[in-house]
Amino acid sequence: MQNLRKLVQIGFFLLFIILFLKARYPYEFSMGSDFGLRLSPLIPVFTFIETLSFPPLVIPGLIILLLTPFLGRFFCSWVCPLGTCLDATDHLIKTPKNRNAQRWDKLRFLKFANLIALVILAIFSVNLWGYLDPLSIFNRMLTVILYPLATLFTEKSLLVLSEISILETPAYYLFDLFKDNVMPEAQAHYQQVLLIALFSGAILAGEKLSRRFWCRYVCPAGALLGFMSQSRFYERLVGEECPACNMCISECKMDAIPGDDVSKTNKVECIECFNCGAACPPKTKAITYRWRWKPYHTQLDMSRRQVLTSMVSGVAGVGLLSIGLPNRNHERQMIRPPGSLAEAEFQDKCIRCLECVRICESNGGCLQPDAIHSSLTQLWLPAAHMRTGYCEYNCNLCAEVCPTDAIQPITLEEKQNWVMGEAYFREDLCIPFARDEDCIVCEEHCPTPDKAIKFELKLVQLPNGESQELKMPYVVPALCIGCGICEFKCPIVGKAGIFVTKAIDETSEMTYYS
């Protein structure tokens, strides 16, 4: 069984990697890249809290949830790619043995506390659970850290090889092959790299404290699945012949076998990795697994006081996140992808998985993980940065990959009419205004069929007394969709002579969450 588990685990890991790599233009992969992320068991729960319904997008997660009472926390060791990463980290850094990691054991309640606090926050419409969603963490790490690093090293080493004359042709052949199939045409670089690296690095570094530290003590998805598998119908039986060698205890990823009774299993913690069966000495083979319709029940590792404390901290969190002073100067910097829900709703639905950022980088590369402008909840939401990249007119891929439909799946035609921002000239920088010279690169690139940037011919008096006819650009607000190609292509070094701000939604008052 352990071998089967390993096989499935690697299979799912590869599936997640393939889905990630396939999330690029032209995106003709029949299985949508959002499918993988939708396997998260947290999505159905929090979607239900948010909408009081189960839209079709929750089906993959719901299947995982429905299997859990029968199979236990199988998701954690068979499916979850973050779990696989943690198992891999075990081999890299020396993880302490279970008996040496006992002192953390009293923290088991922490994951339930996390889950309860996140649920309470969600009820008050503050959705922070995406930060702790394991699939989201994995995708974020892949998008912002691992993939750009892999691109960097592959590109650089192939270019170095191409300097050697006999290797030039094969190196460029490989280079083009990678570019066309795996690597982005132009790798985007991201802000927030440091913070995301620290965040995911800390999770991996937890392996130095105990095996699967994240899964045992922190993960809210693990808490949810553990809660549902208290009386699971699949059990580990230990036969009479057991010599109590305790091999299974030390091999258990979750330390779910109590030290004083090898025949018991902590069902809340067991993730069905089947390490125990494989560790059982071949001579005895005392451990077998079986369906049992009258299972025994395992208590959640959590006291009433801890439940109360986590509820209070959840409520306090709602308060703290709602009473900060919004900085009105930043309100129009947070340009969301085309198709996004209104800001308040968007922040509720978005799980910060950065899949949209990932697919954007195969095109214009304008989406970035956002910084904290005035509230913690803005962290790592996708935001368009037009100076780094621009929104491709013919592209609606971000809308196609969003696992929670925070970016609505709009059609290309809808996208082309979607006003994500408004362009304004900075006349103190813009070349024709500031320097009396022709330029209008912005007008050249403006993609709307009837150009949103137009120009008028103006006779300008030059400082030397001569007059010259200049092309003075201007924006037609009714035509501008805020794609930002003007800001991106502006030839001025540094701050551009034209910039895009978030489109104003006249119907909603821009407040803290909107």
Next chain:
Amino acid sequence: MKRREFLKTSALGTMAMSLPLSRWQLFAQETSLPHAAFVKNGDPESLVMNAIQALGGMERFIQKGDKVLLKPNIGWDRSPELAANTNPEVVATLTTLCFAAGASEVKVLDRTCNEPQRCYRNSGIADAAAAKDAEIVQVRKNRYVEMPLNGKVLKSWPIYKDYLEADKVINIPIAKHHGMAKVTLGLKNLMGVMGGRRGSLHVNFAEKMADITQHIMPTLTVIDAYRMLMANGPSGGNPDDVRLVRTLIASPCTVSADVLGLELFGHSLSDTEQIKVAVERGLALYDTQNLDVARIDLA
């Protein structure tokens, strides 16, 4: 700058500066062949065939074993019907003709304005040219060579290496409206092999373009005017701005081809600063006021 790069650059530079015009151009005007061909009322393939034939056949331009580079306009993520990019059939036909004339390889490339893979694909050019065995080359940032110009305004500018290394180059613009330059034809199309921040060329555009293009004039320029974009250029996007003109101009001289191309828009030389400056600075091979044009009507 690395030593190797420096040597390469200076070698190319010396070569470029030792010639009054680019190395690809025909210098001997011994033939009695026309200066340009102006073919109308045909489908893309027959337009190309007739134009090249009128100029003396592809063998006049391409010798056996030549490495040829085709430079169509693939600048925009637009379908062929929107006339923002060169007609794919024109590129395909020229590819076939080059191989028939004995070319050992035909490369197709352009530095695009929108995302390159989108442009190559949606313009239809990558598929059409690859079907005729052309090599579709994606432009890579590290493959530009700084070219010394000693021009009026610019001292040097990066040019794409594959372009400089080719034995013969064919420039295949599409005739389009352009906000800043008024029209975009053969000369403007050469921007697609220029590196650096091209946007900055827009300031004092005509002189800068003359500075660069005088060193990189192609062997042959084929202006595709099968469909023409008449407004909202160069990116276009509105089918109503596209006119089916079914015309094609070809000439060994890019400036002469451009001057002829102005006819299509009803512009005169004085309307387009860039082409006017090119003529004034003597970049034309022929006397543009007295061009010997083979006018062919296929109707």
